[in-house]
Amino acid sequence: MPPPRVRVLALLLPVVLLVVACAGGEPDLEIGHARAAEPAGGSSQVVVAITNHGDGDDVLEGASTPAAAAVEIHLTEVDDGRAQMLELDELDIPAGETVRFRPGSLHLMLVLPDESVERGGTFPLVLHFDRSGEQSVEVEVVGYEDLVDDAAQE
Numbered sequence: 001m002p003p004p005r006v007r008v009l010a011l012l013l014p015v016v017l018l019v020v021a022c023a024g025g026e027p028d029l030e031i032g033h034a035r036a037a038e039p040a041g042g043s044s045q046v047v048v049a050i051t052n053h054g055d056g057d058d059v060l061e062g063a064s065t066p067a068a069a070a071v072e073i074h075l076t077e078v079d080d081g082r083a084q085m086l087e088l089d090e091l092d093i094p095a096g097e098t099v100r101f102r103p104g105s106l107h108l109m110l111v112l113p114d115e116s117v118e119r120g121g122t123f124p125l126v127l128h129f130d131r132s133g134e135q136s137v138e139v140e141v142v143g144y145e146d147l148v149d150d151a152a153q154e
Ligand SMILES: [Cu+2]
Pocket: 074, 075, 085, 107, 108, 109
């Protein structure tokens, strides 16, 4: 029989390891099919679903594309019947959750998209994550009404 103190430590060790695993887990991101609305008024909304299958949180810090002057993270809020877009610096992608961008809600906004962003076309977009680094996706350009319909079916 080992001394009692050793037995207590042996019992505690799995608990300690479990806590460490929860706090220091790795994110494991799955990025869904990305779609953009054909540009209107010098901008275009991009929607995509990001799922974190891992056990560690991540943060979307921004996005970039050669097809636009800038990409911003926007949240549309309706206040007193008026839709207003807020720009977010970053967006949490918590472990075990799916963050859905939707038209008229959370979206990525292309600022001054170029002529490659046209209905039926595609363009590359890079998402920048704090822990998962840069993730590239190909974005399909559709009509705004198709973007809304697809989101409603999800
Ligand atoms: Cu916007």
